[in-house]
Amino acid sequence: MGQFTGKIAILGSGNIGISLAKGLVKANYVPAGAITLTRRTLSHLTGFANLGYQISADNATAVAASDVIVLAVLPQQLNQLMEQISGAIDIKRHVVISVASGVSCAAIREKLGAQLEVIRAMPNTAIAIGQSMTCVAADHASAENIAEVTKMFETVGAVVKINEDLMTAATALCACGIAFFLRGIRAASQGGVEIGFHADEALKMAVQTAKGAADLLLQMQSHPEQEIDKVTSPKGCTIAGLNEMEHNGFSSSLIKGIKLSAIKAGALYTKE
Structure with missing residues (x-):
């Protein structure tokens, strides 16, 4: 079992790896000196050496030199x-965390050691x-290590354990x-321009409205339809717009897009 009190190596320090490193340090999970960032081109990391x-x-x-390998x-x-x-x-010492999409724990253990x-x-x-x-998710990691990895990623947002x-x-x-919701916000802002707002105003209004919608659900612990019911009055303008979007496949296209992305995500990695 790995020692989480020890050192962390983040191999391939792109956006995700660097964001995790910053979150761990900001939350006082470990000091910066306990984290090693690797990259093929070291010049990209000089700013971090200074930190x-x-x-x-x-x-x-x-x-x-590390105990936890990302x-x-x-x-x-x-x-x-x-x-x-x-x-x-070192199988006894190391715990490996993988953020590579579509690669099973078993496929990694096959290459690095069965035990x-x-x-x-997946952030x-x-x-x-x-x-x-x-x-x-894990296939045979200990409950303690899963709890510790959860704690690590809670420094940078919310975490759910899944099969x-x-x-x-x-x-x-x-x-x-993330991209689907961003495109939805962009589309709303374009609608805003068409009905009379400047692009920068329309974007700000769409962004804050989207944030408000998400926060309503998070803070009220309610269902989207409950909140929709509060905005849609009989013969009103909201339900007219919403139904027009549904007639044009709004929910359906989002569902179909998510299904296709899931199929693609499963085919990103080949064992060889």
Whole structure:
């Protein structure tokens, strides 16, 4: 079982990895000096070295010096990364967290060691502002380690533990989902321009309205239809607009898009 009080290596420090590192430090989970960030091009990380993080271009060395290993590369780069670090993995000491979409815990253990504890995490890009919706899953990790990984990702948003067979579904709903809601906000702002607002005004109004809608549900613990009922009066303008959108496939297109994204998310990684 890995020691979470120890050191963390984030291999492949792109947006997700760096956001996690910042969140852990901001929440006083660990000091910056306990985190090693790796990247092929070290010059991208010099600013982080100045902030006290360890930086390295050598993944195997970073693994050897750490207890918790975060695999934060794209699925297409994962096999190459696992080849680099397999010799440095200590099954008794290391816990591996993978944020690569579509790659099972079993596939990682197959390359790095059958008894290794691997926990998958699927955050989204709102991790950059500490508002991620992260789903975590494992096949045979201990309850303590799953709880600890949950705590790590709670420094950057909300966390839900799910069954591993739902991880590609979580990718579509939460990770791809950010883009779907953003496109909805953009469309609303374009409608705003057509009815008379300047583009910057319309965008600000659409963004705050969307935020208000989400916060209503989070804070009131209510259902969207309950809140919709409060806005739609008989023969009113809201229900007219809403029904027009539904006639044009509003809900249906969102559902179909999420289903297609889930299919694609499951096909991003190949074992070889």
